[in-house]
Amino acid sequence: MHEPYNVALIGCGTVGGGVAKLLLEQPQRLAARAGRPLVLKRVVVKHPDRERGVAIPRHLLTTDLKVVRDDPSIHVAVEVVGGVDWARQAILDLLAAGKDVVTANKALLAQHGGEIFDAGRRHGRAIAFEASVAGGIPIIAALCQSLAANQIQSLQAILNGTSNFILTGMSECGRSYEEALADAQKRGYAEADPTLDVDGTDAAHKLAILVQIAFGMAVPVTAIPRRGIAHVQQADIRFGHELGYTIKSLAEAWVHDNRLSLHVSPVMLRHLTPLAQVRDAYNAIYVVGDAVGNTLYYGRGAGQMPTASAVVADIIDMAVGRAQRTFQTLRLWSGNHESLTIQPAESVRTRFYLRLSVSDRPGVMADVTRVLANHHISIASIIQHEALEEHEGDTVPLVIMTHTVPTGSFTAAVADIDRLACVTAPSVYYPVED
Amino acid sequence: MHEPYNVALIGCGTVGGGVAKLLLEQPQRLAARAGRPLVLKRVVVKHPDRERGVAIPRHLLTTDLKVVRDDPSIHVAVEVVGGVDWARQAILDLLAAGKDVVTANKALLAQHGGEIFDAGRRHGRAIAFEASVAGGIPIIAALCQSLAANQIQSLQAILNGTSNFILTGMSECGRSYEEALADAQKRGYAEADPTLDVDGTDAAHKLAILVQIAFGMAVPVTAIPRRGIAHVQQADIRFGHELGYTIKSLAEAWVHDNRLSLHVSPVMLRHLTPLAQVRDAYNAIYVVGDAVGNTLYYGRGAGQMPTASAVVADIIDMAVGRAQRTFQTLRLWSGNHESLTIQPAESVRTRFYLRLSVSDRPGVMADVTRVLANHHISIASIIQHEALEEHEGDTVPLVIMTHTVPTGSFTAAVADIDRLACVTAPSVYYPVED
Numbered sequence: 001m002h003e004p005y006n007v008a009l010i011g012c013g014t015v016g017g018g019v020a021k022l023l024l025e026q027p028q029r030l031a032a033r034a035g036r037p038l039v040l041k042r043v044v045v046k047h048p049d050r051e052r053g054v055a056i057p058r059h060l061l062t063t064d065l066k067v068v069r070d071d072p073s074i075h076v077a078v079e080v081v082g083g084v085d086w087a088r089q090a091i092l093d094l095l096a097a098g099k100d101v102v103t104a105n106k107a108l109l110a111q112h113g114g115e116i117f118d119a120g121r122r123h124g125r126a127i128a129f130e131a132s133v134a135g136g137i138p139i140i141a142a143l144c145q146s147l148a149a150n151q152i153q154s155l156q157a158i159l160n161g162t163s164n165f166i167l168t169g170m171s172e173c174g175r176s177y178e179e180a181l182a183d184a185q186k187r188g189y190a191e192a193d194p195t196l197d198v199d200g201t202d203a204a205h206k207l208a209i210l211v212q213i214a215f216g217m218a219v220p221v222t223a224i225p226r227r228g229i230a231h232v233q234q235a236d237i238r239f240g241h242e243l244g245y246t247i248k249s250l251a252e253a254w255v256h257d258n259r260l261s262l263h264v265s266p267v268m269l270r271h272l273t274p275l276a277q278v279r280d281a282y283n284a285i286y287v288v289g290d291a292v293g294n295t296l297y298y299g300r301g302a303g304q305m306p307t308a309s310a311v312v313a314d315i316i317d318m319a320v321g322r323a324q325r326t327f328q329t330l331r332l333w334s335g336n337h338e339s340l341t342i343q344p345a346e347s348v349r350t351r352f353y354l355r356l357s358v359s360d361r362p363g364v365m366a367d368v369t370r371v372l373a374n375h376h377i378s379i380a381s382i383i384q385h386e387a388l389e390e391h392e393g394d395t396v397p398l399v400i401m402t403h404t405v406p407t408g409s410f411t412a413a414v415a416d417i418d419r420l421a422c423v424t425a426p427s428v429y430y431p432v433e434d
Numbered sequence: 435m436h437e438p439y440n441v442a443l444i445g446c447g448t449v450g451g452g453v454a455k456l457l458l459e460q461p462q463r464l465a466a467r468a469g470r471p472l473v474l475k476r477v478v479v480k481h482p483d484r485e486r487g488v489a490i491p492r493h494l495l496t497t498d499l500k501v502v503r504d505d506p507s508i509h510v511a512v513e514v515v516g517g518v519d520w521a522r523q524a525i526l527d528l529l530a531a532g533k534d535v536v537t538a539n540k541a542l543l544a545q546h547g548g549e550i551f552d553a554g555r556r557h558g559r560a561i562a563f564e565a566s567v568a569g570g571i572p573i574i575a576a577l578c579q580s581l582a583a584n585q586i587q588s589l590q591a592i593l594n595g596t597s598n599f600i601l602t603g604m605s606e607c608g609r610s611y612e613e614a615l616a617d618a619q620k621r622g623y624a625e626a627d628p629t630l631d632v633d634g635t636d637a638a639h640k641l642a643i644l645v646q647i648a649f650g651m652a653v654p655v656t657a658i659p660r661r662g663i664a665h666v667q668q669a670d671i672r673f674g675h676e677l678g679y680t681i682k683s684l685a686e687a688w689v690h691d692n693r694l695s696l697h698v699s700p701v702m703l704r705h706l707t708p709l710a711q712v713r714d715a716y717n718a719i720y721v722v723g724d725a726v727g728n729t730l731y732y733g734r735g736a737g738q739m740p741t742a743s744a745v746v747a748d749i750i751d752m753a754v755g756r757a758q759r760t761f762q763t764l765r766l767w768s769g770n771h772e773s774l775t776i777q778p779a780e781s782v783r784t785r786f787y788l789r790l791s792v793s794d795r796p797g798v799m800a801d802v803t804r805v806l807a808n809h810h811i812s813i814a815s816i817i818q819h820e821a822l823e824e825h826e827g828d829t830v831p832l833v834i835m836t837h838t839v840p841t842g843s844f845t846a847a848v849a850d851i852d853r854l855a856c857v858t859a860p861s862v863y864y865p866v867e868d
Binding site: 029137 | 452456460463464467468469564570571572575576579580581582583584585706708711718723724725726727728729730731732733734737739740742743744746747750751754755756759760762763764
């Protein structure tokens with residue numbers, strides 16, 4: 001057995017507590033997998049006296065990051081604090097002090113990956129970050145190692161468990177968005193303020209990290225078009241079912257003709273596709289490579305022990321010496337490697353689901369289809385359910401599925417349609433995928 | 435850029451041709467991922483003049499393994515010959531000559547893993563084998579690295595694409611086994627002699643490899659109980675549908691109370707479970723770990739480029755230096771690490787689907803349920819469809835779902851039932867899982 005590998009935890013909230021639990025309660029198992037004992041030497045916390053659900057010896061706790069920074073026996077620092085500003089400075093200090101770093105911090109990498117990875121290279125240290133995307137799903141290892149022979153062609157992912165839990169509740173139990181959100185909050189799948197989860201920001205952070213690995217591009221999070229799920233309605237879920245589709249919030253990136261398209265959006269996904277089957281708070285990533293073809297990785301994207309599983313895998317990779325070699329070889333966030341440009345959102349071509357609210361009277365269909373024709377948008381199918389005759393004049397839904405069209409033409413057509421006298425409320429639309 | 439990493443291919447059939455294609459046609463891509471150029475230095479083949487669908491320079495071809503063995507510039511030998519005897523000796527020779535080895539040979543590892551891994555350790559060389567199980571799915575990397583913090587609790591896997599393609603055709607198109615097999619052969623998913631695929635042998639080889647990694651046990655392939663799919667009938671697929679189940683050929687291993695249960699068998703799997711959704715020739719592995727929870731890995735389990743993708747990932751892992759560290763650390767096939775024993779098949783507890791062929795006359799149900807009661811087998815549900823009165827006395831199917839029972843009690847009961855006068859043909863049964 002080789003010399004012990006010494007670990008410091010920076011932060012000890014939910015994920016940190018899970019990491020401490022594995023290190024303290026499974027020393028033999030982890031030593032066997034790492035080829036040497038993993039020793040928890042230090043835990044940096046704000047409140048040493050807080051109850052943590054895991055018995056951390058009092059002498060390991062400190063409130064001072066310098067204690068870790070200045071301890072030459074510590075090999076790796078594990079940042080599980082979250083947040084951007086303090087964590088960024090802490091990691092830069094730790095790298096400068098000669099520590100390798102494991103982090104689960106998606107927002108930090110998505111916003112400051114370049115600075116942090118440059119610092120790692122400058123100081124000859126390594127950074128591992130499996131837990132930053134999709135918790136217990138080893139998607140970082142898959143993209144960095146297992147699929148290394150491939151040019152990745154597309155990523156289609158469910159990266160936010162909260163959104164997926166809410167949409168599953170709406171789809172399977174007929175709940176409204178508000179009811180499904182309340183259920184997610186009750187079960188601990190959504191925060192009291194769920195904004196970053198349901199508006200697509202969290203998924204966009206994760207997508208930016210995956211895009212860096214898969215396509216070698218540093219895409220600013222602000223450059224990723226994103227739509228949240230807060231406006232998804234039961235009507236669209238029901239019409240989707242009728243047409244054979246399920247609404248999922250997807251983070252997607254794909255390359256065509258050296259152009260990278262990407263977005264986070266609710267998407268109508270055909271029922272029998274693998275991602276359409278991903279339920280509740282689970283995450284999944286569907287990756288297409290030019291050699292391997294279609295692959296899928298599925299598991300829990302959050303939660304204490306699934307995320308801790310990924311963090312400890314990174315610690316083991318560091319102790320074994322694999323993570324350092326991966327870090328040195330791949331040179332992530334060291335400039336854009338591929339000769340790709342970003343496809344402007346308006347020229348991305350896709351099919352659309354469109355639901356109009358129209359007055360039930362003669363001429364409506366002619367007006368609407370005339371606008372679509374003017375924008376060269378071809379109709380694949382239409383649903384208009386029969387209304388009772390005495391309700392003529394009431395507002396009824398009209399659902400149109402288009403053929404593949406440029407997004408810009410489509411949204412221009414929708415703007416024109418929404419100005420028609422017969423249209424009584426803003427139209428609702430989602431991309432459609434098979 | 436570091437010095438080139440020199441590769442020899444041993445064998446150049448379907449998979450070898452795919453590996454050669456990637457090495458020869460994507461040199462820049464692979465060099466970027468490996469941190470150094472990967473150079474194809476030699477290809478050992480039986481017939482140098484055979485057409486291979488990839489333009490291998492004539493001077494690289496040789497029929498003599500010694501040319502590779504005695505070339506000190508070659509770093510890694512890639513065994514894609516298949517078969518056991520010649521490949522075993524070739525790998526032992528190559529390890530002794532100081533070459534690291536990448537192999538896709540499941541039968542070889544399942545039968546001689548101990549001997550080959552011992553030789554690797556003795557000579558200070560490394561062996562990588564991602565392509566030996568489930569082709570393009572990185573399940574070996576997942577178990578060796580990404581899930582290293584976990585005690586694996588269970589593996590449930592679709593590991594034979596041929597069997598899954600046949601069962602999908604039977605389930606979705608109403609084909610008989612023979613029709614679905616003929617279709618698989620026509621499309622190249624089944625060999626002219628499909629025996630090893632459809633009788634469970636191929637899946638048992640792969641399961642033995644996964645069990646070695648996940649549970650540290652060297653289980654002889656002959657000790658894995660296995661049933662093939664050749665006797666699966668449309669009647670059982672239809673009754674399964676009616677009850678909410680799909681028949682899949684699963685390779686499974688799970689631990690309970692320090693006992694390892696394992697088998698390869700057609701299983702009735704509840705419709706909405708992730709594995710039940712895996713269609714056609716795809717493979718998937720459902721892994722439950724004590725920290726990570728439920729995870730799934732899905733992709734093509736065979737075929738030229740998916741398998742070549744896994745082989746080249748191993749070559750890159752060798753060139754980067756990760757594979758050597760994994761090999762040295764994990765000490766696979768170096769004796770049984772865990773204090774597990776194998777659960778005898780007859781004491782494995784599961785639910786069963788049982789279809790009887792019985793004469794449609796009074797007293798049958800009483801006779802059958804009496805036998806089950808004598809063996810303490812509790813009935814969860816029964817299907818007996820109404821037969822036309824004028825057909826009284828004809829043979830009709832009677833389907834029984836049991837509660838969880840020991841397999842030995844169940845098979846003893848079936849033997850007794852099949853001796854009843856009212857039973858007109860041997861009963862059919864499959865395990866049932868959720």
